[in-house]
Amino acid sequence: MNQFFQNVWKGLNSSPKYLESKYFYDEAGDKIFEEIMECPEYYLTNCEREIFQKQTAALTDKFLSQLKEFDVVELGAGSAAKTSYLLKHMVSQGIDFTYYPIDISGNVISNLTKNLPAKIPGLILHGLNGDYFDMLDELKLMSDRNKVVLFLGSSIGNINLEDTEDFFRLLRSHLLPGDMVLIGFDLKKDPQIILAAYNDKEGITKRFNLNLLKRINKDLDADFDITAFEHKPVYDAETGACKSYLVSSKNQSVRIGEVGRIQFNKGESIYMEISQKYTVAQTDTFAINSGFKPVHHFFDSKNWFLDTLWQAV
Numbered sequence: 001m002n003q004f005f006q007n008v009w010k011g012l013n014s015s016p017k018y019l020e021s022k023y024f025y026d027e028a029g030d031k032i033f034e035e036i037m038e039c040p041e042y043y044l045t046n047c048e049r050e051i052f053q054k055q056t057a058a059l060t061d062k063f064l065s066q067l068k069e070f071d072v073v074e075l076g077a078g079s080a081a082k083t084s085y086l087l088k089h090m091v092s093q094g095i096d097f098t099y100y101p102i103d104i105s106g107n108v109i110s111n112l113t114k115n116l117p118a119k120i121p122g123l124i125l126h127g128l129n130g131d132y133f134d135m136l137d138e139l140k141l142m143s144d145r146n147k148v149v150l151f152l153g154s155s156i157g158n159i160n161l162e163d164t165e166d167f168f169r170l171l172r173s174h175l176l177p178g179d180m181v182l183i184g185f186d187l188k189k190d191p192q193i194i195l196a197a198y199n200d201k202e203g204i205t206k207r208f209n210l211n212l213l214k215r216i217n218k219d220l221d222a223d224f225d226i227t228a229f230e231h232k233p234v235y236d237a238e239t240g241a242c243k244s245y246l247v248s249s250k251n252q253s254v255r256i257g258e259v260g261r262i263q264f265n266k267g268e269s270i271y272m273e274i275s276q277k278y279t280v281a282q283t284d285t286f287a288i289n290s291g292f293k294p295v296h297h298f299f300d301s302k303n304w305f306l307d308t309l310w311q312a313v
């Protein structure tokens, strides 16, 4: 049985039901996510893009103030649209580095490999297709230089708050003292602004969530009726957890391949994804508790988003 099937079967047989958000990103999911990033309500991209456009030189100077030479690694690179500003600047400054984008989507890595060096002449790129930590293990065999690891887009927010420090400790265990990480954190703000980002008027986020059911239909021979599920995001301002659910609009039974059926009651939900929001102090505490020291905070002009730079101690 493949891993995708095992994880889907386990999640849909749990109570409450859930699906793992890393499976959002097949070829169709990658494209829909790019649409999300461009929709007006999804402020995260604009805020972080502004940091990468306006503070490129300051970012590069901070890296160079700590490390003589280094390679750049990106966890979950996606389209690398924001990273491109930084890469372009670093190449233009004659900095000698290799860019290693890591992504679980083969489609992402083949697109980056094909397109990015053409867009940024002089860029040396080596794509790594797989899970973050498996690929960091592979990378150890390829380069013994210090690393600057980018983890953007507040992708960290897709990990439950109680597991976040474990994630950073695991990341630290894959790095050398002196290595740096630049992490995008979406900050707590007006709940209406946050909720709108996950419930855009055009329904792109809804399509993104339903696409995972389509992917299960296609790859695991299932028969989800995607018109019988509603998209429902919920934000808890106290904890900062923004969670997305797909809610069954009727009693129904869904077949998953040859293996069996899953029953849904009307109103029963599948937990799809968390997009956690943070305070700045919380992010500094993560660093200190997981073997890093905070070096610098880069904010957008609205102070809605933080790219924080840490160094492994």
Ligand SMILES: C[S@@+](CC[C@H](N)C(=O)[O-])C[C@H]1O[C@@H](n2cnc3c(N)ncnc32)[C@H](O)[C@@H]1O
Pocket (backbone or CB within 6 Å): 022, 025, 033, 075, 076, 077, 078, 079, 080, 081, 102, 103, 104, 105, 108, 130, 131, 132, 133, 151, 152, 153, 154, 155
């Ligand atoms: C939300 S997108 C963010 C893309 C980009 N970092 C940005 O800020 O625009 C997350 C990306 O991470 C990748 N991804 C998700 N889980 C992953 C994992 N466990 N290992 C490697 N890549 C992963 C997805 O394929 C997707 O391209």
